Amino acid sequence: MTDQNSAQPAAGRRPEPLPLTVLTGFLGSGKTTLLNRILTDPAMSDTVVIVNEFGEIGLDHMLVETVDEGMILLSAGCLCCSVRGDLIHTLEDLLRKRDNDRIMPFKRVIIETTGLADPAPILHAVLYHPYLSMRFAVQGLVTVVDAMAGAATLDTHEEAVRQAAMADRLVLSKTDLSDSGAVAALTARLRQLNPGAAILDAGDALDLESMVMSGLFDTQGKIGDVATWLSAEAIAEAEDAAHRRQHEHDHGHGHGHGHDEHHDHHHHDVNRHDASIRAFCLTSDAPVPQRSLDLFLDLLRASHGAKLLRVKGIVCIAEDPDHPVVLHGVQHVVHVPAILDAWPDDADRRTRLVFIVKDLDRAEVEALWQAFLGQPGIDRPDAQALADNPLRVAWGG
């Protein structure tokens, strides 16, 4: 078990959390190339990079031009499975050295994963570690997608789909080697897969600092732009567009429209990997009682935990509607990283929950949500029945 006190700062006061970003992307997509750019940008000086590789002998560290030799740490194995403990120890060790002035006071950490990594357990490991989650402000996930090989990789490798679907920022590399039609098609596919993430072109003069700082907190550990972080509007719009496409598609079939039209709709169909992962947004105009929210989240993670890749939200709590609660979850755990002093937009106090899920129907989550909002429908469970269910305790435990 991890010793929570092992990396406590020397001084008594709690230090500002340090930004931590996970950089991922499929094999050969251009992660190291982007990292080199980040490390040579003056705005990104004092960055510690943890490079993770398969195998005993890493190659990437030879390719990364470091600002300071001591700033590169390597671990053998895959971060998402075998060496999660190593990652935690590495981060604790880094903090200890920084707190004891044994290394320079770095300002942020970037973890570069292997090309095959599943980012969910990596984010999870840091977000839910009782001490690390206090010391690091997790910025989220930047995923590099190779514009040349990206579509074929998404077709054949589910890891690549998960990396793209969970990202806060998507960076298209090798656009200089790809034709514009292929880039546009890949961009459209990524937008459908992950409507909430900004899509950037590595060939552009990127603002690397804001690319890396894609999370809820800014460099001082202060709450940043919640609406951008949540991306609820973009996800809701994408859902509407998908609905319209589906409706037109069904309408086309029902009324025997021409073959060409069908052909065009089928052209937009997502492939089997993409189709198993989806993003959606649930909203409520009515404030949500704290207990209903707790029960909803409990039951959701207990019954669907492994299918929840990410959950983000802003919630109007009935007991304290002036101070919205921000939620952030990865897999089995959803936690409250912040309670805001005020609503980002006082005119819009709706509760918004954004989900990125795998093999889970929107309807199932929505039925549960409505049950806890006190709006049970036909064939839907009601909250009291769910709360009284004797199995609930067993599931939650």
Ligand SMILES: Nc1nc2c(ncn2[C@@H]2O[C@H](COP(=O)(O)OP(=O)(O)OP(=O)(O)O)[C@@H](O)[C@H]2O)c(=O)[nH]1
């Ligand atoms: N033309 C071009 N080449 C690029 C671009 N980005 C990366 N490359 C090249 O693609 C190859 C792979 O890039 P890396 O940065 O090593 O990719 P990686 O994701 O770190 O690779 P792994 O660590 O093996 O998974 C290298 O030869 C890079 O020079 C780009 O935007 N344009």
